[in-house]
Amino acid sequence: MRKPEQGDSAERLPAVAPGRREVTVNSEVEKLIDRLENLINSGRRVPLSTMVMVDEQEFLDAIDQLRVAYPEEIRQARRVSQERDRMLAQAQTEADKIIQQAQKRSEELLGENEQVVAAEAKAEEVRQAAEARANELRQWADHYVLQALSGLDDELSRLLAQIRRGRALIDRPHDDAEVEEELDPRQGRAGA
Numbered sequence: 612m613r614k615p616e617q618g619d620s621a622e623r624l625p626a627v628a629p630g631r632r633e634v635t636v637n638s639e640v641e642k643l644i645d646r647l648e649n650l651i652n653s654g655r656r657v658p659l660s661t662m663v664m665v666d667e668q669e670f671l672d673a674i675d676q677l678r679v680a681y682p683e684e685i686r687q688a689r690r691v692s693q694e695r696d697r698m699l700a701q702a703q704t705e706a707d708k709i710i711q712q713a714q715k716r717s718e719e720l721l722g723e724n725e726q727v728v729a730a731e732a733k734a735e736e737v738r739q740a741a742e743a744r745a746n747e748l749r750q751w752a753d754h755y756v757l758q759a760l761s762g763l764d765d766e767l768s769r770l771l772a773q774i775r776r777g778r779a780l781i782d783r784p785h786d787d788a789e790v791e792e793e794l795d796p797r798q799g800r801a802g803a
Contacts, residue, residue: 639680644770646673647777662783670781677774688763695756702748709741 650670654663713734720730 643677691759698752706745713737
């Protein structure tokens with residue numbers, strides 16, 4: 612993504628539309644990721660290995676809840692995209708209205724012989740201002756959506772990486788004798 616150069620209109624635009632909240636990541640997904648991380652961190656270590664034993668049902672329940680919450684992130688991205696489309700349509704409507712007013716005013720002024728040149732110049736100025744405003748609104752909307760989608764993309768990538776690490780921990784082969792001995796060390800000695 613290129614940085615806006617000095618004089619770019621994106622520099623002057625706020626990151627968030629006036630009166631609107633900045634796009635935030637779904638806190639439910641964050642809570643579930645924290646829960647999975649806590650399960651791994653609080654799990655029992657398997658001696659002489661990097662493996663951790665966790666409560667499988669609790670881990671799978673958290674993953675199921677994450678699958679339910681994850682689509683909310685996608686709905687949020689869709690809402691951002693729809694908001695961008697709405698803003699672009701509004702900007703285009705505003706530009707069309709200004710241009711239409713400028714043309715109407717220009718036609719009125721053309722009727723007056725003494726002010727023909729001034730009217731054309733003014734109409735062109737208004738038209739250019741309207742087009743500049745529409746372009747500025749489009750750039751702002753694109754900038755806003757790009758920031759929001761970039762944040763969602765980063766967060767979804769992070770969440771997916773955490774899920775894969777958790778699944779890898781569960782999918783590792785377990786040595787039953789080591790697991791039994793860790794669960795009840797006295798039983799392992801008695802059998803020997």
